[in-house]
Amino acid sequence: MARSVTPQRKAINTIAAWAVGLVIFFPILWTILTSFKTEAQAINDPPLFLFFDWTLENYAVVQERSNYMRFLWNSIIIAGGSTVLGIIIAVPAAWSMAFVPSKRTKDILLWMLSTKMLPAVGVLYPIYLIFIRMGLLDSRAGLVIVLMLINLPIIVWMLYTYFKEIPGEILEAARMDGASLKEEILYVLTPMAIPGIASTLLLNIILAWNEAFWTLNLTAAQAAPLTAFIASYSSPEGLFYAKLSAASTMAIAPILILGWFSQKQLVRGLTFGAVK
Amino acid sequence: MATQHSRSAARIMMAPAVILLLGWMLVPLTMTVIFSFKKYLPLRGGDLGWVGFDNYVRFVSSSTFWPSVQATLVIVGGVLAITVVFGVLLALLLDQPMWGQGVVRILVIAPFFVMPTVSALVWKNIFMDPVNGLFAHLWKFFGAEPISWLSEASMPSIILIVSWQWLPFATLILLTAMQSLDSEQLEAAEMDGASPLARFGYIVLPHLGRAITVVVLIQTIFLLSIFAEIFVTTQGAFGTRTLTYLIFQRVLESQNIGLGSAGGVYAIILANIVAAFLMRIVGKNLDT
Numbered sequence: 001m002a003r004s005v006t007p008q009r010k011a012i013n014t015i016a017a018w019a020v021g022l023v024i025f026f027p028i029l030w031t032i033l034t035s036f037k038t039e040a041q042a043i044n045d046p047p048l049f050l051f052f053d054w055t056l057e058n059y060a061v062v063q064e065r066s067n068y069m070r071f072l073w074n075s076i077i078i079a080g081g082s083t084v085l086g087i088i089i090a091v092p093a094a095w096s097m098a099f100v101p102s103k104r105t106k107d108i109l110l111w112m113l114s115t116k117m118l119p120a121v122g123v124l125y126p127i128y129l130i131f132i133r134m135g136l137l138d139s140r141a142g143l144v145i146v147l148m149l150i151n152l153p154i155i156v157w158m159l160y161t162y163f164k165e166i167p168g169e170i171l172e173a174a175r176m177d178g179a180s181l182k183e184e185i186l187y188v189l190t191p192m193a194i195p196g197i198a199s200t201l202l203l204n205i206i207l208a209w210n211e212a213f214w215t216l217n218l219t220a221a222q223a224a225p226l227t228a229f230i231a232s233y234s235s236p237e238g239l240f241y242a243k244l245s246a247a248s249t250m251a252i253a254p255i256l257i258l259g260w261f262s263q264k265q266l267v268r269g270l271t272f273g274a275v276k
Numbered sequence: 277m278a279t280q281h282s283r284s285a286a287r288i289m290m291a292p293a294v295i296l297l298l299g300w301m302l303v304p305l306t307m308t309v310i311f312s313f314k315k316y317l318p319l320r321g322g323d324l325g326w327v328g329f330d331n332y333v334r335f336v337s338s339s340t341f342w343p344s345v346q347a348t349l350v351i352v353g354g355v356l357a358i359t360v361v362f363g364v365l366l367a368l369l370l371d372q373p374m375w376g377q378g379v380v381r382i383l384v385i386a387p388f389f390v391m392p393t394v395s396a397l398v399w400k401n402i403f404m405d406p407v408n409g410l411f412a413h414l415w416k417f418f419g420a421e422p423i424s425w426l427s428e429a430s431m432p433s434i435i436l437i438v439s440w441q442w443l444p445f446a447t448l449i450l451l452t453a454m455q456s457l458d459s460e461q462l463e464a465a466e467m468d469g470a471s472p473l474a475r476f477g478y479i480v481l482p483h484l485g486r487a488i489t490v491v492v493l494i495q496t497i498f499l500l501s502i503f504a505e506i507f508v509t510t511q512g513a514f515g516t517r518t519l520t521y522l523i524f525q526r527v528l529e530s531q532n533i534g535l536g537s538a539g540g541v542y543a544i545i546l547a548n549i550v551a552a553f554l555m556r557i558v559g560k561n562l563d564t
Binding site for chain 1: 285292372383399416453494508540541555
């Protein structure tokens with residue numbers, strides 16, 4: 001809604017919106033600031049906002065004491081692996097549903113979505129048991145599989161809505177010009193599908209990165225990703241605010257940056273096309 | 277356009293996704309249903325045979341059940357009320373012409389990308405700690421006695437934390453819906469002398485109706501199963517034991533699989549009731 005308004009009105013809007021935005025963002029900002037303080041400064045009364053001795057010490061301590069890199073690596077493997085695997089499985093499915101729809105396509109899509117609604121806690125023990133039997137407990141492979149399965153419906157849906165937007169006429173035109181199926185897929189469809197696939201990839205990496213039910217319940221020392229790494233800070237010993245902040249900043253920074261790029265796809269992906 | 281050949285190819289292309297999801301749904305679900313009819317204590321004798329509907333009756337009649345249903349409803353209801361009301365207000369504000377709109381939007385959306393364990397721990401310690409938390413400093417500054425938030429005001433605290441995480445989601449969806457509103461309609465109403473309140477009530481709010489419904493349903497499904505926020509803050513103490521957390525405790529902490537599974541079946545039924553409504557809306561919007 002682009003309406004023309006007076007400069008005064010625009011100034012008021014700006015001030016109000018920035019004020020609200022900063023209040024909402026404040027916990028993140030404060031966590032980042034605290035991560036650069038010493039432990040004593042972190043709990044100083046009154047709280048120190050910008051004027052303190054900035055230090056990187058906490059980041060070094062967190063890495064040294066808890067081997068942050070291993071948790072980070074686990075998060076990358078689990079979030080990245082489950083998403084890539086999900087996309088490999090979902091692309092053909094979404095593809096066929098978008099380009100060769102049948103009477104049952106709609107039912108299949110809705111049914112897939114319904115599996116997403118299954119409360120995780122309802123199947124916690126069976127999964128736990130299957131994991132023990134198959135030796136998957138506390139393994140990255142196990143989490144890649146579980147997170148792939150819980151996000152597969154969203155991946156199929158997102159890809160489907162993107163593929164739907166590729167006009168079928170273009171395919172027919174390519175076919176009439178004598179393109180083979182291979183050429184059709186390689187030179188016509190793939191270039192048009194890549195933006196949709198990229199958006200899907202991005203959003204699902206974020207979802208998998210932040211998933212905190214299965215990652216907490218199915219891992220221990222070996223395969224624990226950053227969600228579990230942070231949870232291990234819930235029973236503190238001594239002064240730890242600055243270190244907690246440093247660990248938190250490291251856990252959310254990569255995804256915060258990815259998230260900012262994906263805000264447009266977020267709405268589409270999470271409402272299953274119901275709001276565009 | 278589709279030939280017999282392409283139809284069977286389509287079926288083959290769909291097969292892996294369908295089979296995997298079918299297995300993912302049926303296998304654990306069947307196991308949960310089977311366990312729910314058994315006395316099953318892995319640490320105290322293992323599988324002790326069939327007990328009929330015993331677990332279902334015991335789960336509902338235990339003294340922890342109704343408080344957990346109540347806690348679940350209070351958290352879901354509280355978070356929904358806060359995120360929808362403030363989400364509409366924020367979307368209205370962000371839709372106005374201003375300088376730096378893109379940056380403000382990023383600031384508002386950011387909490388959604390923070391992993392649940394981080395937001396819960398940061399709020400618990402850095403904000404709500406009764407000695408060193410920022411709120412404690414603030415309270416002392418105004419001469420008030422600091423509050424031990426997560427034990428004395430446990431429910432409002434959890435609702436605050438979860439609302440902070442979900443407000444960006446509601447705002448973003450409502451803002452997207454708002455931007456599809458035809459501005460000429462609003463201008464016409466303005467010229468006809470409709471007050472801002474009337475324009476909001478008769479044009480904006482009805483236009484947002486569907487988006488609000490979608491926000492409510494999707495959030496309900498996620499909120500029914502919040503876990504990490506409780507796991508790292510109160511561990512279910514101080515009246516914050518939700519249905520999800522109660523089932524988690526039955527299954528993994530007390531290793532009473534039969535009882536926990538019966539609870540799981542209740543949770544699945546509950547989630548399905550909500551899901552049915554969501555599917556109707558999503559399905560209507562789907563033209564295949």
